Amino acid sequence: MTKKSLKYNALIASMEISGDCPSLTCSKPQLEAFRWVTLPVDESLNYLPNILRNQAKGRPARSHWPDDTFKCSCCGLSMFTSKEAAVHKFSSIPELNRKKLGFTHVARATITLDHGLASIPNREGHFDFFEYEDFDTVASFKLDSSL
Amino acid sequence: MIHWEAKYLLNRLPVEGLRKFADLIEYEGPILSHFKDVAGRDYLFYWVDDDAQVVRWIVWSVEMQTLVAYLNKEIGLYDMMRLAQAGRLFVVDMEHMEALRTVGYANLEDLPEAYLPLDNLIYAYEMPEAYNALIAEEPSMYLTRLRERALVFEMKPKDSKFSTTVEMGDAGMFLRRLDRSFQNFAKDDFFERFKNTFGDFNRLKRTLSELMQIVSPRIVTLEYRSFVVGISSDNVHRPEDTNFTDWQENILVNYQREVVDRNYNDPATVEAIVTKYGEEARAGIFGPFMDILNDSNYRISAYNRVGTFKRELRPVDESKELQIVSRAKRVVDPESKVLVNLILELPSNQDLGHLSRKALSQGLLFSQVVSEAHMSLTVIETDDYRVTLTKPLDYVLRLEGDRYRIELSDLEISVIGTSREDVQRKLVTTFVNKYLDSRITGHPAQRLASLFQGLGITLVKSG
Numbered sequence: 001m002t003k004k005s006l007k008y009n010a011l012i013a014s015m016e017i018s019g020d021c022p023s024l025t026c027s028k029p030q031l032e033a034f035r036w037v038t039l040p041v042d043e044s045l046n047y048l049p050n051i052l053r054n055q056a057k058g059r060p061a062r063s064h065w066p067d068d069t070f071k072c073s074c075c076g077l078s079m080f081t082s083k084e085a086a087v088h089k090f091s092s093i094p095e096l097n098r099k100k101l102g103f104t105h106v107a108r109a110t111i112t113l114d115h116g117l118a119s120i121p122n123r124e125g126h127f128d129f130f131e132y133e134d135f136d137t138v139a140s141f142k143l144d145s146s147l
Numbered sequence: 148m149i150h151w152e153a154k155y156l157l158n159r160l161p162v163e164g165l166r167k168f169a170d171l172i173e174y175e176g177p178i179l180s181h182f183k184d185v186a187g188r189d190y191l192f193y194w195v196d197d198d199a200q201v202v203r204w205i206v207w208s209v210e211m212q213t214l215v216a217y218l219n220k221e222i223g224l225y226d227m228m229r230l231a232q233a234g235r236l237f238v239v240d241m242e243h244m245e246a247l248r249t250v251g252y253a254n255l256e257d258l259p260e261a262y263l264p265l266d267n268l269i270y271a272y273e274m275p276e277a278y279n280a281l282i283a284e285e286p287s288m289y290l291t292r293l294r295e296r297a298l299v300f301e302m303k304p305k306d307s308k309f310s311t312t313v314e315m316g317d318a319g320m321f322l323r324r325l326d327r328s329f330q331n332f333a334k335d336d337f338f339e340r341f342k343n344t345f346g347d348f349n350r351l352k353r354t355l356s357e358l359m360q361i362v363s364p365r366i367v368t369l370e371y372r373s374f375v376v377g378i379s380s381d382n383v384h385r386p387e388d389t390n391f392t393d394w395q396e397n398i399l400v401n402y403q404r405e406v407v408d409r410n411y412n413d414p415a416t417v418e419a420i421v422t423k424y425g426e427e428a429r430a431g432i433f434g435p436f437m438d439i440l441n442d443s444n445y446r447i448s449a450y451n452r453v454g455t456f457k458r459e460l461r462p463v464d465e466s467k468e469l470q471i472v473s474r475a476k477r478v479v480d481p482e483s484k485v486l487v488n489l490i491l492e493l494p495s496n497q498d499l500g501h502l503s504r505k506a507l508s509q510g511l512l513f514s515q516v517v518s519e520a521h522m523s524l525t526v527i528e529t530d531d532y533r534v535t536l537t538k539p540l541d542y543v544l545r546l547e548g549d550r551y552r553i554e555l556s557d558l559e560i561s562v563i564g565t566s567r568e569d570v571q572r573k574l575v576t577t578f579v580n581k582y583l584d585s586r587i588t589g590h591p592a593q594r595l596a597s598l599f600q601g602l603g604i605t606l607v608k609s610g
Contacts, residue, residue: 050175058199060242062176070176078175089174092271094224094264097178097194124272126174 004132006116008049012075015051021072022130025120028113033079033129034086035141036103046107047137049075076119076128077137083108083144085125090147092124107141115140148198149259153238153251160206160237160250162190169277171218171270179224181214189214191227192239195262201240201248205262207231211281215288218274219295223267229255283383293367295452297377298403300325303446304373311373316565317444318374322366324435325378329364331431332402333380335424340394358386362398377452406436407449408456411463417470426473434472437463442550444563486546488515519545527575534579537603542574557598582606 006012012021037046045053051061051074063070080086086106090098111118116131131137164185172179182190189209196203205228213230216222228236236258238251255263274292282288302313302321337355345351361381368377380399385392410416411433420429439447441462450457463471490513493499493506523539544567545552551570554561560577564570582599584592 059197060200060202062178062194062197062202074175088271092268093172093174093178094268095266096261096264097172100194100196101174 004134007131007133007135008052008075011049011052012072015071015075017068017071019068019072021068021075022117022128023072023119026117026128026130027120029111029116029118029129030113031081031111031118032108033081033111033118034083034106034108034144035077035079036086036090036101036147037105037107037141037143038102039105039143041105041107041141041143042138044138047077047141049077051075073119073128076130079111079118079127079129081121081125081127087145087147089124089126103147105146106144108144109137109140109142111140148196148201148203149261151238151251151259151262153249153253154257155252157237157250157252160239162188165190169275171275193224193228193264201242204239204241205258206237206239207235208233211285211288212291215274215278215282215291218270218278219291220269221295223269224264225267228264231255279383279385289383290367292383293365293379293381294377296382296399297367297379297452298399298407299368299375299377299450299452301448302374303448305444305446312371313374313445314565316569317442318376320565321374321439321442322376324439326364328406328432328434328436328439329378329380329402330359331428331435332406333359333362333398335428335432336398336401337394341391344390354388354391358391358395361386362395364399403449403451403456406432407460408458410461411437411440411471412461412467414467417467420471430472437468437472441468484546485516486518486520486544488517488520489513518547519543527578529575529579531608532579533607534582535605535607537605538601540578540602544570558595579606 006022015021035046037043045056048056054061061074066074080089083106090103093101111129114132115135116129118130119128121127162184165182168181168183168189170177170180176194177192178194180192182192184190189211190206191209191214192204192206194202195205207228208231209227210230210232213222213227217224217227222230234254236253236255238249238253238258240248240250242248282292300321302318303311304313334355337358338351341351341354345354361384364378364380366376367379369375378399380395382396386395409420420433424432440460443462447460448458449460489507489511491502491507491510492512493502493510497506520543521541522544523541525536525539527534527536527540540555542553542555545554547563551564551567552561553564553570553574555574555578558578558581560574560581562570562573562577564573581592581595582604584590585594585596585599587593
């Protein structure tokens, strides 16, 4: 079987990460994934890794003294393992920051081992998804609900 | 980005050797982060704004105690900002991830309102694991952490004679019973959960013994207006084997759910307990707890500090109690006593006040544990009076669990004590007071006067 290449390999290479990215602990997913978006849900900016989305919006990356783990995470798409986790996480952020982040809705998609690699979800149900080159993220995600 | 000019500009953040300790709120980058400087002082970085060139942070020095209160959900983010040390905050514009562009110095009231987290959001998650080691090193924080999850019990005397105060012996008994019940629950719960993961029973016992040293209940709050005690179990010192972390984290909540937050008079509850727990476990866990509930001298209530549980704890009907713990399976308190009826064969001139062990063992014909003994006395002494009776005063001494009760039903006297001496002292005081009251015209006790007269009482004031 041919090894699939990641959609943002070039971006990962440009970040000068010393370790493995994605991490070797990433696994092939099979789950319903949830992601914060803005409307319209099929806006392509919704599905860019955060470092590219920030660049597209003319904003610097938000970090202080970033390490390799952070740099690698910037090259993935933030997702949640459940709608509840996605909504709870959003509500845990102060309102002024929620406004600045700009997200308004939750979109959902089924992601499988054919679509990419997923990091181990953290205690908040958040994980990074590193999509394969041939995965059409925009077409796969459908609007679920408002945040 | 909001145009904001600091009254005072600095050329750098006046802090040496900052290193990040944890991101407390983050999404695709930090939103609120905790840093430490070389001297171990604590700082918070809070993201408030950005533009094409810079990300703006409010930075302030925070007391660790304040930060722990935030992580314990006791105060909100805005509270933390208001508690900035000396009220000083820095506004830091940071460029390209690393370089500081400008640093302004401000008081809270100088900041744009848009930079204030006025929703004062409470921290939404469990305290990050990284803080356990910090807290373990700081006694006051260790206590704060344990208090956060405390299960609180309140004992209120039913009799208001001594206001809401509780006898020390009763408080001690209460704590002993609670401790026994909790420890037995923890052991049983651990055994049931992990019995199949240990091939070696001795290793299971060793592990359990080590864990019990950590999780044994500790007193974390105490009030004496009425007796209020908060107990908690340690979730700061972690076991070496991380497989037991969840068990440790949840053991107190599980005890609350399985033992404290129960209606023992509900048949379905009793059935669920009998189905789930074996006889030995029921005796060890529920026996001492029901003893607490059935203490007729006190009203007991319980609640947790996080505010999700509050309950008045009711006495358990005898039939339900016996379904859960049969008398035969009652775990014997090492300090408990029984009344025994003995029939001895002794020389007719034997002084019963000085029976030797040999006389006892050789002369014993019959013994039987009894729940009550019929006794009598002819002389009663208090600090103030000596009372002599021409007719013996008969009374019944009962041992109810670990309490002694003396009843003289004719004279409407019923007293309870924690020891034989205690209950006899109370009997004497109550008897004398009632006798004196019976001699007062119009006093309710006057109706008992003829009964007292029948005893042929001679009362002499001492001293």
